[in-house]
Amino acid sequence: MPEKQYGPVTVAVDGEGFLTDFSQWTREVAAAVAKEEGIAELTPTHWKVIEFMQKEFKENGQVPSIRKLNKSGVISTKELYDLFPGGPAKKAAKIAGMKKPEGCV
Amino acid sequence: MEDKIKKVSIVVSRGGLDGVYPGLIMANGARMDGIEANLFFTFFGLDAITKKRMGKIKIATVGNPGMHMPSLLGILPGFSAFATSMMLKTMDKIDIPPVPEFIEMVYDAGCKLYACKATVDMFKLKKEDFAPQVDSIINVGKFYEISAGGQIIFT
Numbered sequence: 001m002p003e004k005q006y007g008p009v010t011v012a013v014d015g016e017g018f019l020t021d022f023s024q025w026t027r028e029v030a031a032a033v034a035k036e037e038g039i040a041e042l043t044p045t046h047w048k049v050i051e052f053m054q055k056e057f058k059e060n061g062q063v064p065s066i067r068k069l070n071k072s073g074v075i076s077t078k079e080l081y082d083l084f085p086g087g088p089a090k091k092a093a094k095i096a097g098m099k100k101p102e103g104c105v
Numbered sequence: 106m107e108d109k110i111k112k113v114s115i116v117v118s119r120g121g122l123d124g125v126y127p128g129l130i131m132a133n134g135a136r137m138d139g140i141e142a143n144l145f146f147t148f149f150g151l152d153a154i155t156k157k158r159m160g161k162i163k164i165a166t167v168g169n170p171g172m173h174m175p176s177l178l179g180i181l182p183g184f185s186a187f188a189t190s191m192m193l194k195t196m197d198k199i200d201i202p203p204v205p206e207f208i209e210m211v212y213d214a215g216c217k218l219y220a221c222k223a224t225v226d227m228f229k230l231k232k233e234d235f236a237p238q239v240d241s242i243i244n245v246g247k248f249y250e251i252s253a254g255g256q257i258i259f260t
Binding site for chain 2: 065066068070076078081088103104105
């Protein structure tokens with residue numbers, strides 16, 4: 001299993017850089033992964049998305065879909081694409097320390 | 106990963122649920138991966154963006170071997186509506202939205218939507234007959250122009 005060093009923290013990741021052990025995630029790791037994904041700074045709105053996704057993930061083991069994020073009133077689809085350009089669901093999941101989303105939508 | 110697809114233009118030419126969903130899912134999936142996406146609706150595919158019809162798209166229960174049942178059953182009144190509602194319920198559970206919401210979702214995701222001019226003329230439709238997410242009515246030449254530099258997928 002490959003590992004990655006983010007500052008003082010070492011995390012286990014899969015071949016694409018998604019954390020394989022959610023318990024290793026920290027806010028500092030999130031900020032570092034975000035930088036790698038081209039997001040210079042995580043704003044309060046980014047955090048709102050990340051925290052909702054993590055809550056869902058802890059509750060039912062699934063990475064919530066873009067539709068779910070939109071329907072739950074957390075963030076509109078348009079804003080989500082603006083916040084995480086070039087692949088919102090995957091980027092947000094990666095930053096939030098979760099596995100790669102498997103669904104088609 | 107050097108040859109990553111950067112742009113797709115998807116033609117939706119068929120009506121019915123099984124006609125419109127594949128194109129919508131592929132366009133949305135493209136946007137989810139940061140791929141530029143265009144949707145071009147033609148012939149009965151136009152139902153997916155026509156205000157009056159987009160919420161009433163059904164699955165064909167007659168002459169559809171994929172339904173795995175005799176066509177004779179499929180002609181029963183209300184059968185197509187029943188099969189459609191069952192299918193939509195199942196899809197909703199896996200977060201595939203009904204057509205009107207799906208059109209809104211792909212549009213919000215940054216996909217551009219177009220209606221085919223030849224079909225629009227044939228069915229005597231106007232721009233006002235389409236969902237507000239539809240960018241414009243274009244001819245084939247314009248479609249190729251818009252699709253330049255990308256892949257074209259016909260469904």
